[in-house]
Amino acid sequence: KATFNDPIVNEDGIALLAPQGLRRIESALINSKIIDREEIVVTTLENIPRFLSNDTKIIGITVFDPLGKGPASTTMSGLYGIVHRESFNTYYFRRLITSNIIKNARKKGVRIIIGGPGAWQIGYEEMREFGIDVVIEGEGEIIFPKIVKEIFDDLLEYPIRISPKYNEIPSAEEIPPLLGGTIGGLVEISRGCGRGCKFCAPTLRRLRHRKIIDIIKDIETNIRFGQRNICLHAEDVLRYGTFSLVPDHNKVIELFKNKISVEEFEKKLNLMIDEYAQSAVTRYRLELSENTSKKIDSEISKLEFLKNEKAAKALSLGERPKEIRKTLDITEDIKTIILKIASLGEVSEEAEDMYLIADARYRETEVKAQQVEENLKKALEEVEVRKENWRNFLRKLVEDVEPRYNSILSYADGVGKVILRGLENPEKASIELYVGFRGSEPTILDAHTHSGGERIVATLAFLLALQNYVKSPFRAVDEFDVHLDPLNRERMVKLILASAKSSPDSQYFVITPGKLPVDDYVNILIVQNISGRSIVGMISE
Missing domain, CATH: 1.20.5 (Single alpha-helices involved in coiled-coils or other helix-helix interfaces)
Structure with missing residues (x-):
């Protein structure tokens, strides 16, 4: 805290000075017309709650060295640094991204975007750990407005890392002007290097020089926001105006002569x-x-x-009385009313208050009952929607699996079908397998109608038909062939091996006491009980 100055903000919490790259993104987003200027704010963590509302869609964070992987951080801190503690950059980034302010924003559905020079350090593991939705690595003046539009239209799947393509890298003329002051009065005169050194990211970017008139406008903007010292920035300032490695003396002199002074402005x-x-x-x-x-x-x-x-x-x-009564008549009426009140006996002075309290509680209970009824109705509607989605998914699954099921059964001279029952009630829903062999009509699969071998063939056929929908990388089948005749055993073995071969990302384990006809891509493990011990061996070629 003693090392760094606090960011400068105005009385409304808006940052007067910000990193130069963030200012470019701010300008690009406003110039894109996707949102109005009043809808974007550059601010600090502590001031985010002043602007956070139900209309907030995105919080963008620019980072320089968020995980302390930069040269200075790894030299001074971390496991191999002088001080074996996490760097200041890492500490403050972690404090920001895990703060209650950011957590509350995410609960409201706000998307978190990370960009800036240090975005390369944030991978998918860190994105999931910190709840980051989008990471943009590279120059973002053209691509960022597109991403914002896709977020507004709900077209992205999260988390996602995005880098600009070659045609999404801005030219010198496409770099937008600053709309606010930059930290250190930084003004970009050139971007990229072009030397092509593979160990240095900026040298891989093509070199672009901005026009002097655009540079002067950025200087004027900084002065208008209170900066009195301007820093002209490039990977190599002396190469301004040339694409050669040899400086162009006249171009550099022209740049500094045209630079506006604070007094002139x-x-x-x-x-x-x-x-x-x-x-x-x-x-x-x-x-x-x-x-x-x-x-x-x-x-x-x-x-x-x-x-x-x-x-x-x-x-x-x-209503205004049509005729005015005499005072004596009014007095007599008052006496009559007093006698009627007296006949009621003693009435507690708190009776009216008690009535008002009871009436208020009744109305409050009535409102709560209405709210409970509305919430229950919404919950039931949501349950019905989810049930319908579940039914549609199962119907589509069976529609896709049934032809494959029949195709596999045909190898054993069989036909079948798959029927869903009781989908109206998920707790009682079931799936029924029908199968028939050697020309007979398919009947429901059970022990009374089909032999043990037929049940095994039908079950294996259904399981093999489901393989494309199983996400586990491991599949195992144990002693499937004990009730199969030799012909059907051979057919089922071929189908299992074909399924395994067609799924290179999955590993199949086939356990059997019998022999298997296999190809070269199959490993065979033999387990023997010799002298009371199990011996495991692998058959080599």
Whole structure:
């Protein structure tokens, strides 16, 4: 905390100075017209809650060395550094990405995007650990607005790492101007290097030189946001204006001669302020007249409102009497009412309060009951939607599996079908296998109708038909052939081996006491019980 200065923000929490790369992304996003300028804010972690709302869609974070893998960090800190602790960069990045502010934003559905010079350090493992949705590695002025649009349209699957293609790298003219001040007054004059050194990422980027007029505009923007020292930045400042390794003396001199001074800009700024002040005085006088007129209209409206309010209150007490009664008659009526009240006996002074409390509780309970009823209705609707999705999935699965099931059964002179039962109630739903052999009509698979061998063939055929839908990398079948005749045993073995060969990413284990006709791609392990011990051996070629 003693090493770094806090970021400069205005009274609204908006950053006055920010990293140069982040300012480019801010400008590119605004120029893309995907969102309005008022909808994007550059700020600090502590000020995020001031801008976070139900309309917030994205939080973008620029990083320099988030995991401490840069040369300076690995030299000074980490396992092999001078100080065996995580670097400052790593500590502050971890504190930011795991903060309650970011966690609460994710709960609201806000997408977290990481970019900047250190984005290369964030892989899919770190993205899942920290809840990062998108990592953009590389120049983002063209690709970032496209990604934002895809997030708005819900077209991305998360997490995802994205790098710009060659035609998505901005030219010098496509680098957008700064719209705010940069840290250190940094102004980019060239981008890339072009030397092609494989150990250095910037040298692999093509070299581009920005126009002097664009550079001066960025300098003016920095001065307008309070910067008094400007740093012209490039991989090699002396190569400005040339693509050769030899500096172009005239181009470099021209650049520094054209660079605007703070004094020149302040003169221009003072003239602009004088003109603006005169215009502001005129507008103020006009607004003052308009405000006076609005105040008078407001007072008239208030009086009209009070008049109508009092008239309505008087009307609520009853209609205006057509004739005025005598005082004596009114007094007699009051005495009669007093006698009626007395006949009621003693009434607690708290009776009215008790009634109001009971009435309030009744209404509160009524509201809660309505809310519970609405929540239950929504929950039941959601359950029905999920049930229907489940039914559709099962129907589609059976529709895809049944032809394969029949195809496998045909090797054993059989036919079959797969039927789903009771899909209306998931707890009672079931799947039924039908099979028939040697020309007989398919019947439901059970021990009373089919032999042990037929049941094994039908079961194996169904399991083999399901193989493309099984995600486990390991498949095992144990003593499947004990009830099979030699012909069907040979057929099933060939089908199992064919299925294994067609799934190179899965490993099949076939356990049998009998022999297997196999090809070269199959490993055979033999287990023998010799002298009370199991001996395992592998048959080599």
